[in-house]
Amino acid sequence: MQPQFYNIINDELRGSKDTHRVTDPRTEEELWPCPIATPQDFEDAVAAAQQAFTAWSQTTVPERQALLVKLADVIRDNGDELASILMKETGKSKILADIDVQAGIAQCLYYSQNALADEIQHEDAHSKVVATHVPLGTVAAICPWNFPLILSNIKVVSSLVTGNCVIVKPSPFTPYAVMRWVELSRGILPRGVFQVLNGGADLGAAMTAHPGIAKISFTGTIATGKKVLAACAKTLKRVTLELAGNNACIVCADADLDAAVPSVASGGFFNAGQVCVAAKRVYVHESVYDEFLRRLVQEVEGKYGIREDGFAPSVFGPVDNRVQYEVVKGIIEDCKSKGYEIVTGGETEGVKEKGYWLPPTIVARPPEESLLVQEEQFGPVLPILSWSDEDDVVKRANLANAGLGASVYSADLARAERIARRLEAGGVWINHPERPNFGAYFSGIKDSGFGGEMGKQGLLSYAHTKCLHYAK
Ligand code: NAD
Numbered sequence: 001m002q003p004q005f006y007n008i009i010n011d012e013l014r015g016s017k018d019t020h021r022v023t024d025p026r027t028e029e030e031l032w033p034c035p036i037a038t039p040q041d042f043e044d045a046v047a048a049a050q051q052a053f054t055a056w057s058q059t060t061v062p063e064r065q066a067l068l069v070k071l072a073d074v075i076r077d078n079g080d081e082l083a084s085i086l087m088k089e090t091g092k093s094k095i096l097a098d099i100d101v102q103a104g105i106a107q108c109l110y111y112s113q114n115a116l117a118d119e120i121q122h123e124d125a126h127s128k129v130v131a132t133h134v135p136l137g138t139v140a141a142i143c144p145w146n147f148p149l150i151l152s153n154i155k156v157v158s159s160l161v162t163g164n165c166v167i168v169k170p171s172p173f174t175p176y177a178v179m180r181w182v183e184l185s186r187g188i189l190p191r192g193v194f195q196v197l198n199g200g201a202d203l204g205a206a207m208t209a210h211p212g213i214a215k216i217s218f219t220g221t222i223a224t225g226k227k228v229l230a231a232c233a234k235t236l237k238r239v240t241l242e243l244a245g246n247n248a249c250i251v252c253a254d255a256d257l258d259a260a261v262p263s264v265a266s267g268g269f270f271n272a273g274q275v276c277v278a279a280k281r282v283y284v285h286e287s288v289y290d291e292f293l294r295r296l297v298q299e300v301e302g303k304y305g306i307r308e309d310g311f312a313p314s315v316f317g318p319v320d321n322r323v324q325y326e327v328v329k330g331i332i333e334d335c336k337s338k339g340y341e342i343v344t345g346g347e348t349e350g351v352k353e354k355g356y357w358l359p360p361t362i363v364a365r366p367p368e369e370s371l372l373v374q375e376e377q378f379g380p381v382l383p384i385l386s387w388s389d390e391d392d393v394v395k396r397a398n399l400a401n402a403g404l405g406a407s408v409y410s411a412d413l414a415r416a417e418r419i420a421r422r423l424e425a426g427g428v429w430i431n432h433p434e435r436p437n438f439g440a441y442f443s444g445i446k447d448s449g450f451g452g453e454m455g456k457q458g459l460l461s462y463a464h465t466k467c468l469h470y471a472k
Pocket of ligand 1: 144146151169199200201202206219220224225242243244404449
């Protein structure tokens with residue numbers, strides 16, 4: 001039987017006369033009808049959240065944390081179903097879909113153990129000041145398509161543990177698993193606390209404009225993020241923007257290539273490069289460039305080939321949707337038309353009869369001003385550049401759109417750390433592929449974002465820190 005999907009408003013299932021279907025990026029098969037939320041659905045969800053907030057905001061942190069454990073149980077108990085939906089809507093392999101599910105569980109459990117606590121900020125003979133963290137109201141979580149569960153769930157659990165209500169808007173390219181997860185979670189939280197609405201840019205824009213939404217947590221492109229920030233100014237909403245990263249990876253002359261090559265390959269081609277912190281530009285020291293490139297091509301050709309069977313042991317897959325597929329294709333075609341050296345991959349036509357498949361593609365020494373180097377590709381094509389002077393490579397690495405992540409490979413930790421500290425990015429990985437850690441604050445600077453989430457510090461953006469001043 002065909003699965004059914006619903007907007008969830010006040011714990012009730014709601015269909016819609018308008019639906020859309022997502023295309024399976026592996027096969028171009030049309031998936032299931034998905035109801036598109038109407039403006040009235042959105043108004044009803046805001047009203048339900050506002051009604052729920054009065055009591056929910058007064059619950060204690062331990063009470064809320066106990067419910068996060070139950071949310072984790074729901075994901076775990078339904079992990080196979082959620083993973084199979086994720087495989088269809090994202091084109092992910094089973095391994096990748098399971099990562100989305102398992103990390104969702106881990107995020108719930110992390111915040112079931114970690115939360116903000118009151119803190120004495122000043123005390124003397126005359127007064128004592130206690131800082132406490134009060135919820136904001138209703139959070140709208142506007143999400144992208146690359147890791148649908150993880151990237152929605154982090155906003156959900158951060159909202160809930162701090163005592164906010166949350167309305168999730170998944171990407172219209174990947175709505176199903178998130179909608180099913182919220183449906184399965186019904187009955188755990190008070191009605192109206194956790195809701196989901198499916199829609200696109202119109203619904204997202206409505207969320208940024210609505211006076212009943214206290215905070216927008218947005219993950220997506222820089223261009224949309226700027227629109228979100230501008231729209232939120234009108235109602236002075238709190239805003240967190242997790243945006244794109246044209247992340248630099250720097251390989252030093254003394255790097256251990258046995259370890260660095262597989263790590264950089266994974267950084268660049270895991271989930272076909274559709275990872276916000278993925279290595280998107282690799283700068284290799286001139287003295288090891290040829291050897292590094294030779295080994296990287298070998299590694300990528302061996303481990304990241306196209307596997308049409310989603311159950312094959314692979315962390316590579318198709319591009320998630322036609323829009324992004326055209327973007328990545330355009331970048332590869334630009335490289336070809338300009339005569340840049342493509343050392344592996346590069347085919348853009350007839351890669352497979354069906355599906356948004358592009359082969360893992362490596363481009364050697366494209367010019368610094370090329371599209372591939374200057375813009376985030378968010379797909380399976382990686383430029384490998386060279387460097388010889390540390391000041392110069394740091395300057396080239398620090399583009400305005402490269403403020404999310406970066407990585408450095410060197411056998412000399414002091415040198416790696418020195419470079420890491422000079423890179424203008426919210427997170428830098430040293431001798432390590434770029435992977436967010438839900439216990440660690442995650443944020444972009446410059447064009448890559450505004451505020452951040454994850455870790456205990458991430459919760460601060462989901463609360464007002466309010467001070468109680470006591471006379472002594
Ligand atoms: P996108 O900006 O196209 O869409 C993101 C979300 O915004 C979607 O839900 C979309 O419907 C909604 N939206 C569109 N227009 C809107 C508007 N005017 N107002 C409000 N909402 C609107 O991004 P995408 O293509 O879904 O995501 C891919 C991008 O996300 C990549 O650039 C990637 O680097 C970035 N990303 C960043 C992080 C991070 O944590 N920094 C994580 C994952 C992905």
